[in-house]
Amino acid sequence: MRRVAHGVQREAWERANAALGLTYNDTPLPDGRVVSYWREGPFYDFDLDEVLALEQAASTLHRMCVEAGDHIVSRCPRRDRAVRREAYLSAECWPDTCLMSKIGIPEYVHEQVIRTWFDGDKDAWTHADKDLFGAHTHAPQGPDYSPSVYGRFDLWYAGKGSTPKLLEFNAQTPTALLESAVIQWAWLEQTGQTNDPERQWNALHERLVEAWRRNMAELRAARPWLPERPTIYFAYETSETSGEDRMNVAYLMETATQAGFPTELIAMSQIGVDEADGSVRFQRNQFDVGPQIDVIFILYPWEWLWHEEGGRPIFRNMADPTKRGTVWIEPPWTAALWSNKGLLPVLWELFGDKPEGELLLxxxxxxxxxxxxxxxxxxxxxxxxxxxxxxxxxxxxxxxxxxxxxxxxxxxxQELRELPSFTGLEGVCHPVLGVWMIDGEPAGLGIREGVGVDGLITRNDAHFVPHTINSHL
Incomplete structure (x- = not known):
C-alpha cells in the first residue's frame, strides 16, 4: 500500500465527474473556503495480496457481526415474548438487562428489530415464530424476508505486514457509494494508471444489480402476493442540500432499474401512513395519497425515524401479522444491531480472546x-x-x-489506533479504508483521507481518493 502523489491529472476532470453524478464535489469549510472533495492526481496503490487480505478480513468481520447480532438479540427480554401490537407502551426492557435499551433503542422498536433480524433464516425463524408470535392465530406461515443490500466496514490498515482493524461498521446509510462504484472506475479508465488485469478492487456495480435480483426473488418467495416486479421506492432527505444523498440514492435506484425493477425516487416527506388502515403510502402531495408502498429503500437513519412522530405507525405497519406491511431496505436491525458504536464492545466481548479478535481493537x-x-x-x-x-x-x-x-x-x-500517515503536497494525509459489503460479501474499496492532526478523525470534509492494483507509476 502506497500513496502515489503525482498521478495523471485529467483535463476538465470536474466536468467528467459531474457528468457521472458527482455533483457535490465542492466542500465548504467553516472558514469560508471551498475545497474539492475528490482528489485528482494522488491515488493509493495496492499489491493484489493486500487486497486479498482486506477481502478476507471483511468476510471474517461480517461473520463476527452476525454472531454479535445474535448476542444482542438474545439479551432482549422481548426475545421471549409474544408480539402484542397493543403493547408498545409497556416496559419490559431496561439498560441493565437489555443491550438494545443500553444503546438507546426505544423499546417499542425492539420486537421488529428482532423479527426482521430473523427474517430469511428459516431455521432461526421457526424458533422466533414460536417465541415472538406465540399462539396467535394470525401468526405468519413460514419466514418473512427483510433484505439488506449493502454496508461498509471502515478499517485501519497500514499495508503489507499489518493486520486490518475494524474502526466501525456503517451498515445502514453509508454514502460515498457513487464515488467508489462509478467515479473512481471511470478515473481509472481515463488515466490508465495500471496495466494489471485486476486494476482496481471494484465489483460494486455488478454485485448491486445481482443483489437486487436475488433479494427481490427471496422477498417474493416469502410474500407471493407481490407482483413479479414490484415497484421499489427510493427515498432521501431533501433537507440535505449538497446533493450527496440524492445522488447516492439515485445511483442505487439505477442499479435496481438495471436489475429489471420499476423504481421511483421520492422525498422522505412523501412517505405517509393511511390513518384508516395503517398502510404506508406514497403521498404525492397533501391532497393525493397514492399507492401502498410494498418495498422502499431509505437513506435516512433509523435512529432518527424511531424518535420521530411518524415512527410508531411505521413500526405498527411493519408488525402486521399477515406480512403485508411495507418492507424497508435497509431493515431496522442494520441500525440497531450493527451501525451503532455499541457493536464494538460487543464484538470485543465475544472475540477479543479469540484468533479473529486480531481484527478488532x-x-x-x-x-x-x-x-x-x-x-x-x-x-x-x-x-x-x-x-x-x-x-x-x-x-x-x-x-x-x-x-x-x-x-x-x-x-x-475504543483503543486508539491512529490512522497511517502519508506525506503529500497537501500535507500529512491519513486514509481510512472503506470496504463495501454487497449482499453480505466484500465487493470493493473506497478510500477517504483527512489532512493533518484533524484528519486523524475522518470527518464529513474528508477527501475521496481513488486506488489501483499494481500501478506502473
Whole structure:
C-alpha cells in the first residue's frame, strides 16, 4: 500500500465527474473556503495480496457481526415474548438487562428489530415464530424476508505486514457509494494508471444489480402476493442540500432499474401512513395519497425515524401479522444491531480472546472502560461523520471534533489506533479504508483521507481518493 502523489491529472476532470453524478464535489469549510472533495492526481496503490487480505478480513468481520447480532438479540427480554401490537407502551426492557435499551433503542422498536433480524433464516425463524408470535392465530406461515443490500466496514490498515482493524461498521446509510462504484472506475479508465488485469478492487456495480435480483426473488418467495416486479421506492432527505444523498440514492435506484425493477425516487416527506388502515403510502402531495408502498429503500437513519412522530405507525405497519406491511431496505436491525458504536464492545466481548479478535481493537462501554486504557477514541454511540469524537493519547487530548449533537446517548471507548500517515503536497494525509459489503460479501474499496492532526478523525470534509492494483507509476 502506497500513496502515489503525482498521478495523471485529467483535463476538465470536474466536468467528467459531474457528468457521472458527482455533483457535490465542492466542500465548504467553516472558514469560508471551498475545497474539492475528490482528489485528482494522488491515488493509493495496492499489491493484489493486500487486497486479498482486506477481502478476507471483511468476510471474517461480517461473520463476527452476525454472531454479535445474535448476542444482542438474545439479551432482549422481548426475545421471549409474544408480539402484542397493543403493547408498545409497556416496559419490559431496561439498560441493565437489555443491550438494545443500553444503546438507546426505544423499546417499542425492539420486537421488529428482532423479527426482521430473523427474517430469511428459516431455521432461526421457526424458533422466533414460536417465541415472538406465540399462539396467535394470525401468526405468519413460514419466514418473512427483510433484505439488506449493502454496508461498509471502515478499517485501519497500514499495508503489507499489518493486520486490518475494524474502526466501525456503517451498515445502514453509508454514502460515498457513487464515488467508489462509478467515479473512481471511470478515473481509472481515463488515466490508465495500471496495466494489471485486476486494476482496481471494484465489483460494486455488478454485485448491486445481482443483489437486487436475488433479494427481490427471496422477498417474493416469502410474500407471493407481490407482483413479479414490484415497484421499489427510493427515498432521501431533501433537507440535505449538497446533493450527496440524492445522488447516492439515485445511483442505487439505477442499479435496481438495471436489475429489471420499476423504481421511483421520492422525498422522505412523501412517505405517509393511511390513518384508516395503517398502510404506508406514497403521498404525492397533501391532497393525493397514492399507492401502498410494498418495498422502499431509505437513506435516512433509523435512529432518527424511531424518535420521530411518524415512527410508531411505521413500526405498527411493519408488525402486521399477515406480512403485508411495507418492507424497508435497509431493515431496522442494520441500525440497531450493527451501525451503532455499541457493536464494538460487543464484538470485543465475544472475540477479543479469540484468533479473529486480531481484527478488532479493544472496546468498552463507558461504564466498563479499564483504568489501564489511557489512549483511546471516545465515540458517541450514534455518531456520524466523525461528529463529537475525541482522540486521547496517554491521557492527553490529541484531537476532537466538536461539531454535532451526539453524546447524550452515551459513549464507547475504543483503543486508539491512529490512522497511517502519508506525506503529500497537501500535507500529512491519513486514509481510512472503506470496504463495501454487497449482499453480505466484500465487493470493493473506497478510500477517504483527512489532512493533518484533524484528519486523524475522518470527518464529513474528508477527501475521496481513488486506488489501483499494481500501478506502473
Amino acid at each position: 479493544p472496546a468498552y462501554f463507558a461504564t466498563d472502560r479499564p483504568a489501564t486504557m489511557t489512549s483511546y477514541a471516545k465515540k458517541p454511540i450514534w455518531s456520524r461523520e466523525g461528529a463529537n469524537i475525541e482522540l486521547v493519547r496517554d491521557n492527553v487530548p490529541l484531537v476532537a471534533n466538536r461539531q454535532g449533537d451526539y453524546g447524550a446517548e452515551g459513549f464507547v471507548y
